Amino acid sequence: MKVRLSPQTVLVLDAFLEHPEDWKYGYDLSRNTGLKSGTLYPILMRLAEHKLLETKWEQSAPGRPPRHMYRFTSEGLRYTRAQSQSHTAGRLSEAASALVSA
Amino acid sequence: MGTPRRLAQRLLEALVTLAPLASREWAQAMLGELDFIRGDWAALYWALGSAAAICRHIASGWRGWLNRRTAKEDVQMNNAGKKAVEVGMGALSALMLVGCAFGILRIMDLLFPGLGLAHGWSRWLAVLVIPETIFIAGAIILWRKKGPVAAGILTIGLLMGLHVAVHLAMR
Numbered sequence: 001m002k003v004r005l006s007p008q009t010v011l012v013l014d015a016f017l018e019h020p021e022d023w024k025y026g027y028d029l030s031r032n033t034g035l036k037s038g039t040l041y042p043i044l045m046r047l048a049e050h051k052l053l054e055t056k057w058e059q060s061a062p063g064r065p066p067r068h069m070y071r072f073t074s075e076g077l078r079y080t081r082a083q084s085q086s087h088t089a090g091r092l093s094e095a096a097s098a099l100v101s102a
Numbered sequence: 103m104g105t106p107r108r109l110a111q112r113l114l115e116a117l118v119t120l121a122p123l124a125s126r127e128w129a130q131a132m133l134g135e136l137d138f139i140r141g142d143w144a145a146l147y148w149a150l151g152s153a154a155a156i157c158r159h160i161a162s163g164w165r166g167w168l169n170r171r172t173a174k175e176d177v178q179m180n181n182a183g184k185k186a187v188e189v190g191m192g193a194l195s196a197l198m199l200v201g202c203a204f205g206i207l208r209i210m211d212l213l214f215p216g217l218g219l220a221h222g223w224s225r226w227l228a229v230l231v232i233p234e235t236i237f238i239a240g241a242i243i244l245w246r247k248k249g250p251v252a253a254g255i256l257t258i259g260l261l262m263g264l265h266v267a268v269h270l271a272m273r
Contacts, residue, residue: 025135025138026131026132026135027135027138027139027148030148036147036148036151037132037147037148037149037151037152037155038150038151038152038154038155039151039155040155041128041131041132041151041152041155041156041159042155042158042159045128045155045159055131060134060137064134064137065130065133065134065136065137066130066134067131067134067135067138068127068128068130068131068134068135
């Protein structure tokens with residue numbers, strides 16, 4: 001496993017998966033996932049350190065600090081899709097087992 | 103700008119200034135979002151969460167460095183050398199604790215200059231009494247399993263105590 005997939009990490013990956021080609025802001029991710037900054041940023045840091053996310057700075061209006069933006073790398077997108085598929089397959093097989101045993 | 107937002111701004115600016123290079127970019131990222139947060143209290147909660155995230159990032163960097171170092175030393179060093187490294191690690195941990203206490207006191211003094219936290223009894227409490235108590239408790243807990251680390255911690259505790267005693271005697 002490349003990164004520890006806590007429920008919060010899965011939430012963040014799902015948020016990126018909605019529009020994988022778009023750059024996203026930290027605060028928008030926080031609002032979309034419902035995660036506080038103290039939870040969200042360690043996840044973003046970990047994903048960026050594992051090269052699953054790329055980052056860039058966006059220049060804001062004069063007098064305002066620049067904003068940091070995040071997007072999947074191609075490796076990150078591949079990894080997340082693979083994880084998502086295996087998770088869905090796992091859930092399907094659990095459901096099938098439950099049906100058989102019922 | 104309300105007081106909570108002003109505090110949030112100051113806290114994040116202090117983090118950008120004080121954070122090590124590896125964490126500074128993230129502190130700047132958190133500061134960059136502050137203007138877009140609606141509500142002063144939400145901004146303050148954002149800054150507090152961000153400060154916790156930066157502290158965790160710094161701590162994980164230190165932990166990684168110590169683990170790498172320990173693993174490397176394990177292979178290369180004989181028993182006596184290993185013990186010396188453990189004493190050093192204990193001393194280093196104790197010094198980092200004192201450094202953190204001093205840093206927090208400085209940040210609090212920057213954020214709330216009116217309280218005068220960097221002077222008087224609060225300074226002694228933060229940089230002497232609390233660390234010394236932690237050193238003694240830590241040394242007792244570690245003594246059986248990690249004696250050399252406990253010895254390193256106690257050494258720094260003793261040196262700090264001596265330093266304060268000399269300081270008081272000279273006044």
